[in-house]
Amino acid sequence: MTRSIPRRTVLQAAAGATALAGLPLTSTQAQAQGAFDWKRYSGQSIEVHLIKSPRGELLQKYQKEFEDLTGIKVGAEQVPEQQSRQKTVIEFNSGKTSFDVVHLSYHVQKRQFAKGKWMEDLRGLFANGAAPDFDLKDYSAGGMFYATQSDGRIDSLPFNLDPWVLYWNKELFAAKGVAYPKSYADIVNAAKKLHDPATGVVGFVGRGLKNANVPLWTGLFLGFGGQFFDANGKLATETPEALASATMYRDLLKNTGPAGVAGYNWNEAQSLFLQGKAAMWLDGSGFAPPLEDPAKSKIVGKVGYGVMPPGPKLQVSPTFGDGIGVSAFTTKKGPAWYYIQWATGKAMQARMLATASGAPVRLSAYSNAEAIANLKVPAEWLSAVAESLKIARPGLPIIEPVTEFRDVFGIALNNMLTGGDVAAELKKATAEFAPVLAKSET
Incomplete structure (x- = not known):
C-alpha cells in the first residue's frame, strides 16, 4: 500500500538520525582498494549469532540473498537477548567462539566487548576493500558514536537506533x-x-x-x-x-x-x-x-x-542501539566482513525502514522512495521516530x-x-x- 508521507517528516527523520546527544561523526573513511568482488569467498561458510528481534528476523528473511550474492553459506540463529548476553560472554572469555559474526546491543555490551577486545577492529578491513556503495559517510553520527570505542577502534558497524x-x-x-x-x-x-x-x-x-x-x-x-x-x-x-x-x-x-x-x-x-x-x-x-x-x-x-x-x-x-561485528577469534574474517557490509548495507537499511523494524542508521534510508512508498506502518510511526530522534539520549x-x-x-x-x-x-x-x-x- 502506498502512503503519502510529508517531505518534512522524511527530512526530520534523516536529520534526527544524525543526532544523539550532539555527538560527532567519525572522520574515518573506507577506501576500497582495487576491484571489489562479492564472490571472493565463494564456497566458504560462516556462523552468525543474532539477538532475537525484528532486526534479527529481517536478516534471516533475506539471508538467501547474501548467499546468492557471495556464494558464502550462512548458518544463523536468533537467541533471546538475555540468553545471548550470557552465551557471548562465555564464548568470548573462552577465547574461541562458535560464531564468526555477532549481533550486539550497544547499550549493554559496547564497553564490555571493548574491554576484552573481543571484536575485530574493522578499520583494517575498510582499507583492504569495501563494496563500492559501502559509503561510511552514510552512517549517522549517533550510529558511529556507538560503533566507535574510546581508543578510536571501530569494532562493529551500527545497525539500528531505537528511540x-x-x-x-x-x-x-x-x-x-x-x-x-x-x-x-x-x-x-x-x-x-x-x-x-x-x-x-x-x-x-x-x-x-x-x-x-x-x-x-x-x-x-x-x-x-x-x-x-x-x-x-x-x-x-x-x-x-x-x-x-x-x-x-x-x-x-x-x-x-x-x-x-x-x-x-x-x-x-x-x-x-x-x-x-x-x-x-x-x-x-x-x-x-x-x-x-x-x-x-x-x-x-x-x-x-x-x-x-x-x-x-x-x-x-x-534511545538504544544495535550493531554487528566480526569476532576477534574467527578464522573467517573476510567472509564475516562481507556479511556485515551486506547486513548494514543500503538495501537492508531501506527494508528496515519499510518494515518499521527499527530506525535505520543509514541516512540514505530516509530518502529511499521505494521504502517510504512501501512503509508497512502508518506515516505517524515515521513522524514519531523522526521527532524522537531529535530528543534522543542514551537510555542507560x-x-x-x-x-x-x-x-x-x-x-x-x-x-x-x-x-x-x-x-x-x-x-x-x-x-x-x-x-x-x-x-x-x-
Whole structure:
C-alpha cells in the first residue's frame, strides 16, 4: 500500500538520525582498494549469532540473498537477548567462539566487548576493500558514536537506533474521551481513566521483568532531569529525580498494569497491547510491525504512535542501539566482513525502514522512495521516530558493568512492584552497585 508521507517528516527523520546527544561523526573513511568482488569467498561458510528481534528476523528473511550474492553459506540463529548476553560472554572469555559474526546491543555490551577486545577492529578491513556503495559517510553520527570505542577502534558497524515511543490505542482513548498525554502527569491520569479490569483492559503496560525493566525506569528518570552520576562521578540513583521516576514506574505498572506484570518483558507487553487489552505501552520503536499485521493484531488501524511527552524537567526519548561485528577469534574474517557490509548495507537499511523494524542508521534510508512508498506502518510511526530522534539520549549509563547495573536495579524495581518501599529499594541497590562500578574503573 502506498502512503503519502510529508517531505518534512522524511527530512526530520534523516536529520534526527544524525543526532544523539550532539555527538560527532567519525572522520574515518573506507577506501576500497582495487576491484571489489562479492564472490571472493565463494564456497566458504560462516556462523552468525543474532539477538532475537525484528532486526534479527529481517536478516534471516533475506539471508538467501547474501548467499546468492557471495556464494558464502550462512548458518544463523536468533537467541533471546538475555540468553545471548550470557552465551557471548562465555564464548568470548573462552577465547574461541562458535560464531564468526555477532549481533550486539550497544547499550549493554559496547564497553564490555571493548574491554576484552573481543571484536575485530574493522578499520583494517575498510582499507583492504569495501563494496563500492559501502559509503561510511552514510552512517549517522549517533550510529558511529556507538560503533566507535574510546581508543578510536571501530569494532562493529551500527545497525539500528531505537528511540522509545508511546504506543496508544486510539479506540480506547476515544471511547472515554481521553486526549493523548502532554506530560508525565497526563500519562498517569490517562492510565487511571482507561484502566478497566472489568473488561480486561489495563491503562498501561510495560516491562516489569528484572533487568529488562530498567530502561523503562531510566527513560522516566531522564525526563525528571535525572543524571546517572553526580559532579564527582558518584551514582546519583538516590536523588529526588530517581525517587520520583521510580515511584511513577511503580504506580503505572502496579496500579494500572496487568496482573503478573513483574514477569513481563517487551514480548508479553506487546502481546497484551496487540490484543486490544492495553491503552498505552512504552517501548522501542522497532516493535511496531506486528501491531499492523492482521494475522497477529486485533488493533490494526487503531494504533497511535506518539513521541514521549515531556517530563517535569526535559522531554527525552531514551534511545538504544544495535550493531554487528566480526569476532576477534574467527578464522573467517573476510567472509564475516562481507556479511556485515551486506547486513548494514543500503538495501537492508531501506527494508528496515519499510518494515518499521527499527530506525535505520543509514541516512540514505530516509530518502529511499521505494521504502517510504512501501512503509508497512502508518506515516505517524515515521513522524514519531523522526521527532524522537531529535530528543534522543542514551537510555542507560555508558559503563562496562551495565548488565550488573540492570540486574541490581532491575531487582529493586521488581521488588517495588511486589510491595517494596521505593526509597529503601533504591538505597539498597545503590549501595550494592557502587563497589561493582568502582572496581570496573580501576
